[in-house]
Every structure is written in structure tokens, then in C-alpha cells.
Amino acid sequence: MRVAPNRSKQVFSREDTSTDPELSTRLEEWRLAGCDLLRQHQDEFSALLAPVELEIKRHRHAKAAALAQVAANHAVLWHPGSFASSRLDHLLWRLGSAALPFMAPRPKRPAGPLRVLHVVTQVSVIGGHGRMLWRWIGEDRQNRHSIALTRQTAPLPEPILRAVAAAGGSIDYVNRRIGGILDWARDLQAVFAKADLVVLHVHNQDVIPFVAMSGMAERPPVLLLNHADHVFWVGAGLVDGVISTRVSGHRLNVDRRSIPSDRNFLLPLCLDLPAPWSRTAARQALGLAEEDVVLLTVARAVKFRSLGGTSFADAICPILQADRRVRLIVIGPGKTVDWSAAETHAPGQITVKPETEDTEQFYAAADIYLDSFPFPSITSLLEAGLRGLPIVTRYAFGPGCEVMGADSVGMDTGLMRARSLRDFRHIITELVANQDRRIALGRQTMAEIRRTNMGATWRQELAGIYQAALTLPARIPTLPGNEEPRLDDLDAYLPFVFGTVLTRPSSAARLAHSRELGLKTMPGPQRLAAWGGMALRQEFAFRRGLSSVRNLVPEWLTVRLRMAAG
Structure with missing residues (x-):
């Protein structure tokens, strides 16, 4: 069981007040726009909590539970300037206590x-x-x-x-x-x-x-x-x-x-230890030459959102243009991203594939691992480091926003962090040019991860937590406190970097989005009434037109049908 304060100084320097200069204009725009947006999100969230409390008082507990789920959906999708809600937690505690009293004594x-x-x-x-x-x-x-x-x-x-x-x-x-x-x-x-x-x-x-x-x-x-x-x-x-x-x-x-x-x-x-793969066999299977220098990234499509008009591939493109040996392979986005501009400027050097569980040959063929941006992919970074690859991440958001970047126990020493796009390109260029440094960094990172993230060391940490x-005594919920939104940079940036993107963003559209996600868990009459109102206002985001009728099918039935179909 680890204590974080001593390690945190090793990971992030509080003296570093810089943000990525390539994004400075955009970050300032987010600071200004984010404050108003956070207040809107908090007002919407608060408005969704009010009927939960009312239905609990009326002892209509099933309806209250469904409304609580909608409110929770909203807070996760649309950052309300807080990372927890004592008000929502207290409502869930009241709901569970009133609707589901479970008095059986706990056996020894x-x-x-x-x-x-x-x-x-x-x-x-x-x-x-x-x-x-x-x-x-x-x-x-x-x-x-x-x-x-x-x-x-x-x-x-x-x-x-x-x-x-x-x-x-x-x-x-x-x-x-x-x-x-x-x-x-x-x-x-x-x-x-x-x-x-x-x-x-x-x-x-x-x-x-x-x-x-x-x-x-x-x-x-x-x-x-x-x-x-x-x-x-x-x-x-x-x-x-x-x-x-x-x-x-x-x-x-x-x-x-x-x-x-x-x-x-x-x-x-x-x-856990990766399956053994021959580097030569992996490269042959992927059609790569021995002299190629492979940059690899593995992450879901959502983690590659373009910022400031620059895509992930655009950021790497000058490196590819400077050295025709360099290949960029990205596993995850498939055809959901448009990186055609970069592909035009670096023809034949960019490969983008859809999500797959079979990533071993790509790791085996790679020389350098690049983290996804702006949304880091922690597990992929660790898995790359465990395979002896040097790992590089880009952190653009300045102090106080560390949770938006990459860090994880086991790779904090070996992870190379770029504080700007220029720095990111410089680190990659140096690694491309220096094979011995790549190998040395990869081995150091692999050794740290093996010591920390598996085997007896990991089991000992877990046993301490158990x-x-x-x-510890059971937690007793506290009464709700002040839930005014915080307007820190972290809060202002989150809706733009990690937030849900709507075609026509508005308060009504956000509320409808959260409500639609909760329809299938609502009691029948509540579901029908909510669906009817949304259909009348044409608010469906996921299933539109006739397909919106599928929202009337309760989740339990959907699950049974899917499980039966295999």
C-alpha cells in the first residue's frame, strides 16, 4: 500500500507554470468560455436532483432511482465544476435506506x-x-x-x-x-x-x-x-x-x-507478462523493413480528438517528412478519424487500424511508443513499457491539470513527458536518431514496471489495502455541502478536451442526451411518458425516427435477448 505525497514530487513539478505554447490561444479561450459552461452544467445537474428528492419524499422509489441515474449520467457527461456530489450521494443513501432495508446480520x-x-x-x-x-x-x-x-x-x-x-x-x-x-x-x-x-x-x-x-x-x-x-x-x-x-x-x-x-x-x-513475439516475424507480417523506425500508438478513437485544428497525425507529420524510414502505426481509430492531410504529406508512412485485442505483433515490431493525445491511454503506455519500448507522452495543460496527463505507478520514472508540441517532436526525433538510447530507455522502463506492477510486489501492495x-469502520455519509462549481483551469478545460460533443449544443440537448441514456431502466409508465415527450420534441440523439421506439424496450429484456443470441 503506497503513500502518494512523496512520489507526487517525482512526477510533477509545481514550479513548472507553463502550458503548451502551440495551444495557448485555445487554452485561454477555454478559460473564458469554460466558466459560463460550468455554471450551466451545475444548474442543469442541480435541476435534475430536485425531482429525485421529491420522489423519495413521495415514496415513489423506483421513479426516484431512475431520475437519480439520469442526474448521474448528466454529471459525468457534462462536467459540473465538481468531481463528486455530496448531495447526490446523500440522496442515494436516503433512497437505499428507505426502499431497500436489508437487516440481515453479517455473519462472522x-x-x-x-x-x-x-x-x-x-x-x-x-x-x-x-x-x-x-x-x-x-x-x-x-x-x-x-x-x-x-x-x-x-x-x-x-x-x-x-x-x-x-x-x-x-x-x-x-x-x-x-x-x-x-x-x-x-x-x-x-x-x-x-x-x-x-x-x-x-x-x-x-x-x-x-x-x-x-x-x-x-x-x-x-x-x-x-x-x-x-x-x-x-x-x-x-x-x-x-x-x-x-x-x-x-x-x-x-x-x-x-x-x-x-x-x-x-x-x-x-x-502480466506478454506473449513472446519475434521482432523479425512481426515486421515481416506487417510488411516493414528492418531499417524502418516504427512509432506505435494504441488507444480508442475518442482519445485522438483534434485540438486547435491539429490532429494527432499532424503533430507527427514533420518527423515523418524529415525521415522516410519512420512509420506511424495507430491502432484504435480505424476510419473514424480524418487524417488525410497528414497522409498526403507523408504518403505510405501512416497506418491507422481499428480496435483489436490482438496487438502483440504491433508492440513487437515497434521501436518507440507514443501516448494518445489529448486523452492519455495509461494501460497501453504500461504495456508498451513492459515490452521494452521507450514511452513518450505529451502534456499540454499546465499545473493543476495533472490528472489530464499521463502518469501511473510503475512508469513514472521512465515516462518521457513533453510539455509542448515542439518538445514532443524533439524527443521523438532524438529517439529516432539514436537506437542505443531507445534500447537503454526501454530496458530501464521495463525493469521498473516488472518490479512494481506484477508478482510478489503487487500482491504485497494489494494485501496491505485489503x-x-x-x-476501517464503515463510512457514514455526511450531510450535503456547498456544491458551487470550481472555476480552476482543470474544470474549464475538461468540457473541451474530454467532454461529450453535440452537433447543436444547448441546455435542452444536454438534458435530453442524459435522459435518453436512462430511458431503458425507467419503470414502464415513466419510460413511456419520458419517451413521448422526447419524441414530440424530437430530442433523441442515439436512436432517431422509428428506431427511437427501441428505447421503449426495457433493458432487462434487451439483455436476455442479446445473451440468448450469443
Whole structure:
């Protein structure tokens, strides 16, 4: 179990007040526009919370739960100038206490392995979220691990099924039950009651586990894995502890989420050894020459948003033009990005492929790993470093915004951070020209990650967190406090860098977007009324026209049909 303050000084210098000069004009525009936008978002969020409180008072708990889910959706999609809401957390606690009283006494923990329950909203084979889950279970072999899924709509990835089977655990899909949020939370309570310790890997907006735990008179300790630390999440005032894998996220928990220091844990991201691949075979398979210098990036399309009119490929293009040996390979965006301008200026040197779980040959063929920008991809950086590649990231946003950049326990020493586009290009150019330096940096990074992110060291860190969680008293929610939006640079920048992009942004459009995401979990009459109003106003964003009728199908039925279809 690590303590972050000493390490944080190694990662970010508070004396560095600079931002990327290439983005300075755009950042200043965001500072000015962001203040008004944050106030709008906070007003919208507050307006969505008011009816939740009213329905709780009226004892219409199912409707209150659905409205709470819409409010949570909104806070995650449209940053309200805060990273947690004591008001929303308190409403969820009141809702769970009133609607789902679970009075069964908690049995004494039997001797032997811990029964660890991992609660997940949704998980797929692509991305670091699922990888952390199955690697955690696989590495912590001395304990028994089970999974409960609150909103899974597709079959689970095979690595998770294998990991749970090997751990002697079980898998519960609570949203297969006929009903909605309250029904699923009630089922989740029964699963909670059989665990010694609960770890939430849930999406930031998932209210189900918090309603469930709030109704339990006696429950196991509940920890939350802070896997999306850069945005708002539900439950900061309810969980017994928070596990971060980044110093920046760990620090933000204290500064902006009011997590007490003795409940604020730091754990390296769990990794496993990669499958062996021959560099020569990988290059031959990809049609690369031995003298080519390969720059690799692996991340989802959303992480490559263009800023200031400059795309990710545009930023690399001068390096490609200066040296025809250099190849840029980007795995993830596929055809969802338009990098045609860069491809025209560097013909044949840029390869863009869609998401795939089979990335090993690309890592094996690469010489330098570049982080995605402006949205970093932490798991991919670590996996590249573990394979002996030098890893480079671009951080453009200045002090106070560290959570918008890349850091993670295990790679903080080896990660090369560029503070500007010019610096980014300079670092890459030097690495392209110096093979010995590339190899030396890669080996150093690999050694640090192997020491930190796997094996006995990682298990020891995890055991310390388990022990602390089992001895801490259960968290008691505090009364709601002031929730005026903060107007720091971090808050002002977030809507533009990570926020949801609408074709015609407005308060009405944002509210409709959040409401549409919650339709399928609403009780029937509430769902029909909300759908009718949205249809009349033509507010649907995801399913328009006749396809919007699919929003009337309850989620539990959708899940059953998809699971039956395989």
C-alpha cells in the first residue's frame, strides 16, 4: 500500500507554470468560455436532483432511482465544476435506506481465503478496464473472486470467465432480472452479503451499487477502483475506501472529492507478462523493413480528438517528412478519424487500424511508443513499457491539470513527458536518431514496471489495502455541502478536451442526451411518458425516427435477448 505525497514530487513539478505554447490561444479561450459552461452544467445537474428528492419524499422509489441515474449520467457527461456530489450521494443513501432495508446480520468471516466480490457495470475485451479486472483476479490467487455485473449487455470476455473459474468464484448478471434499478440493487444486496470485501469497478455514473449498499444495516467493506479519475463519479461520500493507480488521481481524491487520507489508497495497475513475439516475424507480417523506425500508438478513437485544428497525425507529420524510414502505426481509430492531410504529406508512412485485442505483433515490431493525445491511454503506455519500448507522452495543460496527463505507478520514472508540441517532436526525433538510447530507455522502463506492477510486489501492495479496508469502520455519509462549481483551469478545460460533443449544443440537448441514456431502466409508465415527450420534441440523439421506439424496450429484456443470441 503506497503513500502518494512523496512520489507526487517525482512526477510533477509545481514550479513548472507553463502550458503548451502551440495551444495557448485555445487554452485561454477555454478559460473564458469554460466558466459560463460550468455554471450551466451545475444548474442543469442541480435541476435534475430536485425531482429525485421529491420522489423519495413521495415514496415513489423506483421513479426516484431512475431520475437519480439520469442526474448521474448528466454529471459525468457534462462536467459540473465538481468531481463528486455530496448531495447526490446523500440522496442515494436516503433512497437505499428507505426502499431497500436489508437487516440481515453479517455473519462472522470464516477462516481461509477472502471472498472478494468485484462489481462491474459493463466490460469488454478491448481496453484497460477489463484487463485490470482479469489480471487482478489472476494475480491474487490466494483469495476467492466473484463478479456481479449491473448493466452488462453482451457476453463476458473469455479471459474474465477463465479467471473467475480458476479463482473458484461465481458470476451474477443482476440486470437479467425483470425490473429496473431498484430490483437490480436488491439482488446485488444478496450478493454483497456473501462477500468479505467488495471492489467496485463500476462506470462513474452507475448508481446501482450505491443504492444497494445504502440499504444494508451490516455490509462488507466497499472499495472503489478509481479507473476514470479525470471526471466526476458517484459514491465518493459512500464508499469505505478508494483505490487509485495514479498519483494525480490519488491527489485529486483529497483535493476535490474529500476522501480522507486513511481511506485513500494507491495501487499499481496490474500487468502480466506478454506473449513472446519475434521482432523479425512481426515486421515481416506487417510488411516493414528492418531499417524502418516504427512509432506505435494504441488507444480508442475518442482519445485522438483534434485540438486547435491539429490532429494527432499532424503533430507527427514533420518527423515523418524529415525521415522516410519512420512509420506511424495507430491502432484504435480505424476510419473514424480524418487524417488525410497528414497522409498526403507523408504518403505510405501512416497506418491507422481499428480496435483489436490482438496487438502483440504491433508492440513487437515497434521501436518507440507514443501516448494518445489529448486523452492519455495509461494501460497501453504500461504495456508498451513492459515490452521494452521507450514511452513518450505529451502534456499540454499546465499545473493543476495533472490528472489530464499521463502518469501511473510503475512508469513514472521512465515516462518521457513533453510539455509542448515542439518538445514532443524533439524527443521523438532524438529517439529516432539514436537506437542505443531507445534500447537503454526501454530496458530501464521495463525493469521498473516488472518490479512494481506484477508478482510478489503487487500482491504485497494489494494485501496491505485489503488489511486496511477490513479494519476501517464503515463510512457514514455526511450531510450535503456547498456544491458551487470550481472555476480552476482543470474544470474549464475538461468540457473541451474530454467532454461529450453535440452537433447543436444547448441546455435542452444536454438534458435530453442524459435522459435518453436512462430511458431503458425507467419503470414502464415513466419510460413511456419520458419517451413521448422526447419524441414530440424530437430530442433523441442515439436512436432517431422509428428506431427511437427501441428505447421503449426495457433493458432487462434487451439483455436476455442479446445473451440468448450469443
